Amino acid sequence: MQELGRLEDLPQDYRDELAQSNLVPLWPNLRAMLPPGQPRPRTLATHWPYAALRPLLMRAGELTPIEKAERRVLVLANPGHGPDSMQASAAMYLGMQLLLPGEWAPAHRHTPNAVRMVVEGEGACTTVDGERCPMERGDLILTPTGLWHEHAHEGTAPVVWLDVLDLPLVHYLEASYHVDGPRQAITQAAGDGAYARGGIVPTPVFGRTQRAYPMLRYPWAQARAALQSLAADQPALASVQITYVNPETGADAQNILGFYAQMLRPGQTLRLPARSPAMVFHLIEGAADVQVQEQCFALAEADTCCAPGYTAVTLANRSADQPAFFFIADESPLHRKLGVFENRG
Numbered sequence: 001m002q003e004l005g006r007l008e009d010l011p012q013d014y015r016d017e018l019a020q021s022n023l024v025p026l027w028p029n030l031r032a033m034l035p036p037g038q039p040r041p042r043t044l045a046t047h048w049p050y051a052a053l054r055p056l057l058m059r060a061g062e063l064t065p066i067e068k069a070e071r072r073v074l075v076l077a078n079p080g081h082g083p084d085s086m087q088a089s090a091a092m093y094l095g096m097q098l099l100l101p102g103e104w105a106p107a108h109r110h111t112p113n114a115v116r117m118v119v120e121g122e123g124a125c126t127t128v129d130g131e132r133c134p135m136e137r138g139d140l141i142l143t144p145t146g147l148w149h150e151h152a153h154e155g156t157a158p159v160v161w162l163d164v165l166d167l168p169l170v171h172y173l174e175a176s177y178h179v180d181g182p183r184q185a186i187t188q189a190a191g192d193g194a195y196a197r198g199g200i201v202p203t204p205v206f207g208r209t210q211r212a213y214p215m216l217r218y219p220w221a222q223a224r225a226a227l228q229s230l231a232a233d234q235p236a237l238a239s240v241q242i243t244y245v246n247p248e249t250g251a252d253a254q255n256i257l258g259f260y261a262q263m264l265r266p267g268q269t270l271r272l273p274a275r276s277p278a279m280v281f282h283l284i285e286g287a288a289d290v291q292v293q294e295q296c297f298a299l300a301e302a303d304t305c306c307a308p309g310y311t312a313v314t315l316a317n318r319s320a321d322q323p324a325f326f327f328i329a330d331e332s333p334l335h336r337k338l339g340v341f342e343n344r345g
C-alpha cells in the first residue's frame with residue numbers, strides 16, 4: 001500500500017495559511033477516512049451486567065426525584081466512543097430507565113426514534129400518540145419520531161426498561177430536538193389487539209388507517225409463542241429468529257434500527273455471520289454466552305451487550321434443558337437504505 005504524505009511534511013507557513021482559510025489537506029487523513037479492506041469501528045464489544053447496573057439505578061431513584069430528571073436513565077456508554085458521547089454504537093443509544101410507583105414522566109416528542117424493552121416490574125404504561133401501552137416484561141413498545149409519549153406508573157414495585165434510540169445518528173445530522181406537551185388523553189385503540197395474528201390485518205372497508213405506525217406495542221407473550229412455534233415447526237432451522245415489523249407494510253418496525261427476538265434451543269450454539277451493522281443483545285430469559293472475537297460475555301437475565309460491525313458473533317445457551325431468549329437491535333435498516341449493508345458470512 002502506497003505511503004502517503006504526512007501533515008508534518010508540509011511547511012508550517014503553508015499549514016497556517018490552510019488553517020486561516022478553513023482548509024484541510026486530504027492526503028494525511030485519507031487512510032483514516034478510507035481504511036483498506038474494511039472499516040475500523042470505534043465501537044467496542046461491551047457487557048453491561050444487570051446485577052451491577054440495577055443497584056445504581058435504584059439509588060438514582062433515591063437521589064433524584066422524577067421532577068428533577070424528567071427521564072431517570074443510566075446511559076449504557078460504549079468505552080470506544082467515550083462517556084460523553086452517550087453511544088452504544090455509531091447509530092445506537094442505550095439507556096436503562098427507572099419509573100417508581102406513582103411517578104409520571106411527562107409527555108414530550110422528539111426527532112429520534114425510540115423503543116422500550118421492558119426489563120422488570122408491572123403496573124406502568126406508556127401512552128404513545130393517544131394509545132395506552134401496558135408495560136410487561138419482554139414487551140417492545142415503539143415511540144417513533146415525532147409522536148407524543150409519556151410514562152405513568154400505577155403499580156407497587158419499580159418498573160425498569162431498556163431504551164434504544166437512533167439518537168447518535170440524529171444528533172450527528174444536527175436534527176435532534178424535543179418539544180414538551182400536556183398529558184395525553186387516550187384516543188386510540190390498542191394496535192396489538194388488531195394485529196394479534198400473523199398474516200392477518202384488518203380489512204379497510206371504510207378506508208385504511210392513516211397511522212404510519214399502526215402497531216406500537218409488541219407483547220412478549222406473542223413473540224415468545226411465535227418463536228416456540230417456529231422452533232417446533234422447523235426443527236432443522238439453525239436460527240430461530242423473528243423480526244418486529246410494521247404489520248401493514250411488512251417493513252421494519254422503525255426506519256433506522258432493526259429489532260428482533262432470538263431463541264436458542266437448549267444447549268444450542270449459534271454462530272452469526274460477520275455483517276456490517278453493529279448489534280445489541282439483551283437477554284430476556286435464560287443464561288447464555290455471547291462471544292465477540294476474543295471476548296466472551298456470560299449473560300444472565302436482563303444483561304445487555306453489544307458487538308461492533310464486521311464481526312462474527314457466537315451465541316451459546318448454557319442450559320441443557322431450557323431455551324434462552326434474546327432481544328436484538330441492530331443498524332441493518334440504516335445500512336440497507338445507505339447501500340452499505342454487507343454480509344461477509
